[in-house]
Amino acid sequence: MTYRAPIEALGDPMRRAILERLVAGPRSVGDIASELPVSRPAVSQHLRVLKEANLVTERREGTRRLYRLDPNGLAEVRTYFDDFWARALAEFKQAAEHNETKGEA
Amino acid sequence: MTYRAPIEALGDPMRRAILERLVAGPRSVGDIASELPVSRPAVSQHLRVLKEANLVTERREGTRRLYRLDPNGLAEVRTYFDDFWARALAEFKQAAEHNETKGEA
DNA sequence: TAGTTACGTAAGTCGTGACTTACCGTGCTC
DNA sequence: GAGCACGGTAAGTCACGACTTACGTAACTA
Numbered sequence: 152m153t154y155r156a157p158i159e160a161l162g163d164p165m166r167r168a169i170l171e172r173l174v175a176g177p178r179s180v181g182d183i184a185s186e187l188p189v190s191r192p193a194v195s196q197h198l199r200v201l202k203e204a205n206l207v208t209e210r211r212e213g214t215r216r217l218y219r220l221d222p223n224g225l226a227e228v229r230t231y232f233d234d235f236w237a238r239a240l241a242e243f244k245q246a247a248e249h250n251e252t253k254g255e256a
Numbered sequence: 257m258t259y260r261a262p263i264e265a266l267g268d269p270m271r272r273a274i275l276e277r278l279v280a281g282p283r284s285v286g287d288i289a290s291e292l293p294v295s296r297p298a299v300s301q302h303l304r305v306l307k308e309a310n311l312v313t314e315r316r317e318g319t320r321r322l323y324r325l326d327p328n329g330l331a332e333v334r335t336y337f338d339d340f341w342a343r344a345l346a347e348f349k350q351a352a353e354h355n356e357t358k359g360e361a
Numbered sequence: 362t363a364g365t366t367a368c369g370t371a372a373g374t375c376g377t378g379a380c381t382t383a384c385c386g387t388g389c390t391c
Numbered sequence: 392g393a394g395c396a397c398g399g400t401a402a403g404t405c406a407c408g409a410c411t412t413a414c415g416t417a418a419c420t421a
Contacts, residue, residue: 161266164264214367215367225344238279320398
């Protein structure tokens with residue numbers, strides 16, 4: 152299973168809609184598809200992408216497959232963004248102080 | 257300027273590369289483009305998208321335009337993701353407790 | 362075993378978006 | 392004012408990805 156960056160998987164609105172429906176607990180493919188304006192195969196393909204990004208895991212149960220959120224992908228996004236946020240914040244503060252010194256606000 | 261969801265703007269690798277180069281402070285378009293494997297107009301177009309997502313702001317300085325990170329878009333992504341993370345975490349805990357009760361691990 | 366349910370996958374279509382080059386406007390500089 | 396840097400925009404190309412339908416497969420059920 153080829154890796155895929157979680158943050159890129161999150162770029163698609165339909166995939167975010169799918170993830171939203173998994174946040175309350177595991178769901179089957181057809182169950183999810185019934186709430187979305189796309190076909191079941193489309194949902195299935197999205198779930199594969201989400202799986203490649205470690206954003207969901209799959210568990211077979213009889214003839215159904217239950218998908219649920221995977222903390223790994225979520226943590227990866229959180230780490231990336233927290234780091235980015237921290238660095239950006241540092242720059243903002245520095246810029247603000249610099250402007251104060253120059254009396255620009 | 258039509259709005260655009262920040263998290264969708266973050267989906268593109270080149271745009272993330274651009275943001276990475278803005279994290280240390282304001283930069284001009286040509287300056288950014290010189291470090292990236294794409295043309296200057298391409299960078300310009302990406303910056304427009306980022307601006308529509310409130311991820312960057314623009315300040316004119318002579319003939320140049322200095323772009324810098326915009327806290328608004330960043331905060332929006334952070335809010336969205338923090339909320340999502342919190343809900344997911346709650347579900348994980350609940351599932352873990354449920355499994356303990358059932359002795360499944 | 363035959364039928365049904367639930368999914369995944371293959372194959373093909375179609376729109377979109379990430380590029381390119383060419384061009385135009387704007388603001389310094391000599 | 393002429394020339395030059397800087398960058399936004401237009402127009403066109405091209406690949407990719409988000410869909411669809413059709414089909415194949417695995418697992419319950421009667």
